[in-house]
Amino acid sequence: xxxxxxxxxxxxxxxxxxxxxxxxxxxxxxxxxxxxxxxxxxxxxxxxxxxxxxxxxxxxxxxxxxxxxxxxxxxxxxxxxxxxxxxxxxxxxxxxxxxxxxxxxxxxxxxxxxxxxxxxxxxxxxxxxxxxxxxxxxxxxxxxxxxxxxxxxxxxxxxxxxxxxxxxxxxx
Amino acid sequence: xxxxxxxxxxxxxxxxxxxxxxxxxxxxxxxxxxxxxxxxxxxxxxxxxxxxxxxxxxxxxxxxxxxxxxxxxxxxxxxxxxxxxxxxxxxxxxxxxxxxxxxxxxxxxxxxxxxxxxxxxxxxxxxxxxxxxxxxxxxxxxxxxxxxxxxxxxxxxxxxxxxxxxxxxxxxxxxxxxxxxxxxxxxxxxxxxxxxxxxxxxxxxxxxxxxxxxxxxxxxxxxxxxxxxxxxxxxxxxxxxxxxxxxxxxxxxxxxxxxxxxxxxxxxxxxxxxxxxxxxxxxxxxxxxxxxxxxxxxxxxxxxxxxxxxxxxxxxxxxx
Numbered sequence: 001x002x003x004x005x006x007x008x009x010x011x012x013x014x015x016x017x018x019x020x021x022x023x024x025x026x027x028x029x030x031x032x033x034x035x036x037x038x039x040x041x042x043x044x045x046x047x048x049x050x051x052x053x054x055x056x057x058x059x060x061x062x063x064x065x066x067x068x069x070x071x072x073x074x075x076x077x078x079x080x081x082x083x084x085x086x087x088x089x090x091x092x093x094x095x096x097x098x099x100x101x102x103x104x105x106x107x108x109x110x111x112x113x114x115x116x117x118x119x120x121x122x123x124x125x126x127x128x129x130x131x132x133x134x135x136x137x138x139x140x141x142x143x144x145x146x147x148x149x150x151x152x153x154x155x156x157x158x159x160x161x162x163x164x165x166x167x168x169x170x171x172x
Numbered sequence: 173x174x175x176x177x178x179x180x181x182x183x184x185x186x187x188x189x190x191x192x193x194x195x196x197x198x199x200x201x202x203x204x205x206x207x208x209x210x211x212x213x214x215x216x217x218x219x220x221x222x223x224x225x226x227x228x229x230x231x232x233x234x235x236x237x238x239x240x241x242x243x244x245x246x247x248x249x250x251x252x253x254x255x256x257x258x259x260x261x262x263x264x265x266x267x268x269x270x271x272x273x274x275x276x277x278x279x280x281x282x283x284x285x286x287x288x289x290x291x292x293x294x295x296x297x298x299x300x301x302x303x304x305x306x307x308x309x310x311x312x313x314x315x316x317x318x319x320x321x322x323x324x325x326x327x328x329x330x331x332x333x334x335x336x337x338x339x340x341x342x343x344x345x346x347x348x349x350x351x352x353x354x355x356x357x358x359x360x361x362x363x364x365x366x367x368x369x370x371x372x373x374x375x376x377x378x379x380x381x382x383x384x385x386x387x388x389x390x391x392x393x394x395x396x397x398x399x400x401x402x403x404x405x406x407x408x409x410x411x412x413x414x415x416x417x418x419x420x421x422x423x424x425x426x427x428x429x430x431x432x433x434x435x436x437x438x439x440x441x442x443x444x445x446x447x448x449x450x451x452x453x454x455x456x457x458x459x460x461x462x463x464x465x466x467x468x469x470x471x472x473x474x475x476x477x478x479x480x481x482x483x484x485x486x487x488x489x490x491x492x
Contacts, residue, residue: 063208064220073184073487074222076204080211114217 002167011142018140028091034058039097042157058083065107087116097155099125102136185484187299187308190317191358205480223252226283230256233289243286246478292316307485322355324477328470336363344371345405352446361385371395375416399437404445404454430456442466
């Protein structure tokens with residue numbers, strides 16, 4: 001297995017700039033930031049701090065909203081989501097670490113809409129990789145990358161937070 | 173046979189009929205999964221889409237509003253469609269066999285039966301004869317088993333006491349007729365409680381009860397010494413008329429839990445009761461409503477535990 005590290009500070013800065021641009025373009029008003037457990041929360045915590053958001057970060061656990069429940073079942077120890085009681089009419093920034101198939105985001109949107117109807121949702125991810133399976137895509141990203149079949153992205157954290165491309169050794 | 177019937181080929185819970193034959197890892201998985209659902213009750217939206225599109229039938233041949241309601245709420249919170257079969261007016265009371273009733277419901281594309289029946293083994297019987305895609309949850313059968321009640325009790329104990337290994341637990345009352353006690357004893361032994369005591373008059377203890385892995389006491393004040401968890405059982409009024417006990421007041425005098433008797437147990441002992449309570453028969457009102465009582469917590473936990481069992485069984489169905 002070969003691990004190729006990616007530069008977290010640079011990725012976060014690119015994502016932050018892209019996010020500020022989108023907040024201005026779409027005229028987001030007092031946006032609520034929500035991180036998707038687990039990696040999305042780690043990224044969101046950093047962006048939340050950089051952007052000086054005063055309202056606490058929302059935490060979303062999408063385990064009960066996954067579309068592959070009948071195959072994989074429900075994992076014990078799912079933590080409850082922590083969202084403010086009023087989602088209705090809010091502008092939301094949804095944060096995840098890696099955007100891949102889009103199914104996690106679908107589940108996250110379903111859960112958010114169970115709390116109320118937001119005004120806008122902006123999706124920001126640290127990495128957008130190829131492999132999309134449903135018609136969703138991020139508005140902001142730190143980097144877009146294409147991976148080979150034997151590669152995947154691995155995020156570890158929260159401290160230190162690091163991200164790398166893992167390549168399976170084909171000879172192994 | 174029991175364990176094979178309950179588990180699918182991957183060792184996952186397919187039916188939940190009894191604690192018997194289930195190992196510590198599986199019981200712990202039920203408790204951990206219930207923990208995930210426990211937080212949901214405090215959320216504004218108390219609902220997740222896990223079982224959306226599934227149909228669950230509450231098949232209660234014996235009345236129990238409380239148990240049926242918690243199963244119904246659990247199913248609703250998992251987004252399943254729930255039908256409550258009123259057995260008093262159903263076909264079985266018109267002479268249709270249990271199996272015919274089941275087959276007819278299956279033909280209506282039911283995914284899960286929650287069964288309460290006065291006959292021991294009824295839930296097993298249904299599980300043996302249902303289609304492979306249908307799961308069966310035992311909501312109490314005769315004097316045999318009430319596994320979800322036992323697991324919600326275990327969940328409540330773990331919530332407060334954290335570990336089972338150091339615990340001494342006393343189960344007090346009508347052990348002989350109690351499916352709850354039987355399931356609790358099996359669960360506590362499997363989860364590794366240090367000691368389980370049963371405290372009851374001789375007439376309300378099964379023969380050879382020691383073989384279940386319990387220590388027997390006939391005296392409440394002796395039995396409560398060093399106890400961490402006190403589980404009171406409901407006393408059926410008919411035990412008085414069937415001459416198993418002299419009188420309610422006599423029973424309360426010897427086996428009723430009063431504040432003074434509770435002081436014999438450890439100071440931080442918790443008091444449990446599966447409900448409904450007979451105040452002044454099994455338990456003094458000051459204890460039932462007192463600081464050490466976790467009786468209402470048990471009721472709340474019943475929903476989370478039943479959500480866990482339903483979602484686990486539904487995931488494992490059709491594979492086995």
